[in-house]
C-alpha cells in the first residue's frame with residue numbers, strides 16, 4: 137500500500153501541491169490532470185525523490201522516509217520521465233540493473249538475475265534488441281527498456297510517469313495490459329483519459345495542485361468532473377467493455393472568429 141495524506145509542496149516558495157491525498161491499496165491508481173497540475177511532483181514525493189513541506193507518505197504503513205535506502209528499491213520501482221543516460225550500455229545490461237537491489241555490490245549477477253531480466257525483456261517485446269546500445273534506441277524502445285528494468289526489479293509497488301509516452305497504440309495497450317496483469321500496486325501518471333478509463337481502477341484528478349476529484353474510475357471520468365478542469369467539452373460513448381471519451385474544444389466561436397479574421 138502507498139498512501140499520501142495532506143501533502144503540501146512548494147518549489148522555491150511557489151506552492152505546487154496543497155493538501156493532496158492519495159491511496160493505492162491494490163490494482164492501478166491513475167494520476168490525471170492538466171499540464172502543471174502537480175502529477176509528477178506528487179509521484180516524486182511518493183518515492184521520496186522530493187520531500188514534502190507537510191503531510192505524510194506511507195509505504196506499507198511506514199513513513200517512506202524511514203524505509204532504509206537499500207530497501208526502498210525492493211519496495212518501489214519507478215519509471216520516471218527522465219531520459220536514460222547516454223551511456224554505452226546494452227539493453228540487456230540496462231535491464232539487469234533492475235536486479236541491483238537484490239544483491240550486494242560485490243556479488244555478481246546470478247543465473248536467476250539473468251533469467252528474470254530476459255523474461256522482463258520478453259514481456260515488453262524487446263528480447264531481439266537485447267544487445268543493442270541503449271543510446272541507439274527509438275523513444276518507444278527506450279521506454280520499453282525502462283519498463284523492463286522496473287519489472288526486473290520485482291518491487292511490491294510500481295510508480296510510472298507517463299509510461300505510454302513515445303509508445304505507439306499497440307504498445308500503449310500492451311504495456312498497460314501487462315501492468316494490469318502484474319500483482320503489483322501501481323500509481324501511474326496518464327494524460328490519455330481513455331487509457332486511464334480502460335486500465336485504472338481508481339483515479340485521482342489533480343487541478344492546480346489540489347485534488348479536484350478522486351474515486352472509482354467511472355465516477356471521475358464524467359463530463360461534469362472533467363469539463364471544468366480541462367476546459368473542453370466531453371462526451372461519453374459506451375464501448376463494449378468501457379466508456380470512451382470524446383473531446384471537443386469548448387469555444388468554437390473563438391475558432392470561427394480566427395477563421396473570419398484570416399479571410
Ligand SMILES: Nc1ncnc2c1ncn2[C@@H]1O[C@H](COP(=O)(O)OP(=O)(O)OP(=O)(O)O)[C@@H](O)[C@H]1O
Nearest residue numbers: 147148152169170171172173174175176177178342
Ligand atoms: N524543478 C522545478 N522548479 C520549479 N518549478 C517546478 C519544478 N518542477 C516543476 N515545477 C512547476 O511545478 C508545477 C507542477 O509541475 P509538475 O511537473 O508536477 O506538473 P505535471 O502535472 O506533472 O505537469 P505535466 O502534465 O505538464 O507533465 C508546474 O507549474 C511546474 O512548472
